[in-house]
Amino acid sequence: MKKTAIALTIGASILTPMIASAADVKLYGRAHVSLDYLEDGQDYQEVGLSSNSSRLGFKVEQKINDDLNVFAQIEQEISFASGDQDSKAINFSTRDTFVGLKNDQYGQLRVGRFDSPFKTARSPVNQFGDMIGDIRNVTRVGDLKFDERNENTLEYKSPKFANGFNVLAAISMNSGKENSKDADGSGKDDSKAYDLALTYKKDRIDFAAAYQNFGKNSANTAAPTEETNSGRDAFRIAGSYQFTESLNLGALYQKAQFDDSDRGLDAQVWGVSGEYKFTPKTLLRTEYFYRDVDREDANTSLIALGVEHKLDPALRLYGNVATTLNDKNANLTPWKEGRSLGNGVSGLAGQDALALSLGMRYDF
Numbered sequence: 001m002k003k004t005a006i007a008l009t010i011g012a013s014i015l016t017p018m019i020a021s022a023a024d025v026k027l028y029g030r031a032h033v034s035l036d037y038l039e040d041g042q043d044y045q046e047v048g049l050s051s052n053s054s055r056l057g058f059k060v061e062q063k064i065n066d067d068l069n070v071f072a073q074i075e076q077e078i079s080f081a082s083g084d085q086d087s088k089a090i091n092f093s094t095r096d097t098f099v100g101l102k103n104d105q106y107g108q109l110r111v112g113r114f115d116s117p118f119k120t121a122r123s124p125v126n127q128f129g130d131m132i133g134d135i136r137n138v139t140r141v142g143d144l145k146f147d148e149r150n151e152n153t154l155e156y157k158s159p160k161f162a163n164g165f166n167v168l169a170a171i172s173m174n175s176g177k178e179n180s181k182d183a184d185g186s187g188k189d190d191s192k193a194y195d196l197a198l199t200y201k202k203d204r205i206d207f208a209a210a211y212q213n214f215g216k217n218s219a220n221t222a223a224p225t226e227e228t229n230s231g232r233d234a235f236r237i238a239g240s241y242q243f244t245e246s247l248n249l250g251a252l253y254q255k256a257q258f259d260d261s262d263r264g265l266d267a268q269v270w271g272v273s274g275e276y277k278f279t280p281k282t283l284l285r286t287e288y289f290y291r292d293v294d295r296e297d298a299n300t301s302l303i304a305l306g307v308e309h310k311l312d313p314a315l316r317l318y319g320n321v322a323t324t325l326n327d328k329n330a331n332l333t334p335w336k337e338g339r340s341l342g343n344g345v346s347g348l349a350g351q352d353a354l355a356l357s358l359g360m361r362y363d364f
Helices: 002-021
Strands: 024-039 045-051 055-063 069-077 097-103 107-115 149-157 165-172 193-202 205-214 232-242 247-258 267-279 282-293 300-312 315-326 353-363
Touching (some): 069 107
Antiparallel strands (some): 024 055, 024 353, 055 069, 097 107, 107 149, 149 165, 282 300, 300 315
């Protein structure tokens, strides 16, 4: 905790000169906690407190001239759950941290560590983000991980076209490691990640399509093999439509694959999500997503249902139930992503996993 306090102090001192001169400075955060019951279908049946991607950050924006603004952000993950202290709680920049320039005519350019365009392309169906039932429990699995916050990233975002479209392009240099040589010693570094995305948000429509490619030296495993280092790429398309003021429905399709691998790990994910507002402050949300893996009997269904009530624009309470239905060679859970409780608890092959959650989220 002392290291975390020191990091916070350093972060504040770094921003102090900017705060003194900047036109727009904001300290913000999120306290998101839940009391959860997790069951892996056999031996693991536990109740505990989870901190769900809680955060503290600084945003700064300053107008340089009539055409140019500079902006920056430093964001840190904060834990409200006892015992949830790891290396991420020591470094004061574990979440989206960047600096950039933007212009109404030419768009914006930023550099740093932040969610990739591919990751943000799930937003039209992200009904259970950072809660049990998070869609990443089936889209971000094993070595086929694409919902990443990539380091060393340079991203360009176009200005919004008159009809509502944006184009995003990004390159993450030396993803996950320092400069390295290729296997043949040529000095060619193949650990980069490339993103290209198209988004549309206007009136009742929210749409995103994205492609991402990781080089062969950017495997997710601690001890990469020739197969996991073969490179991987994925395509995702997601969209939602606001049918009425009360009803919003969305759908997603994703295909992810290794460039050279015969292990049968390539996978497709498709499904739907929805939200219905009973009152302006109370809503029902639900989803169904199916992960179809090339390997035999390794598919999984993710199902979630939740109710949320906003006591205030900044404060909401919710109750969720989520389950994963696993084939005999699949062991996914509905609780791994975006949360502290059960993060290291894997499911059992062929067993369905269940989670119940009572949560509170306070944004400030």
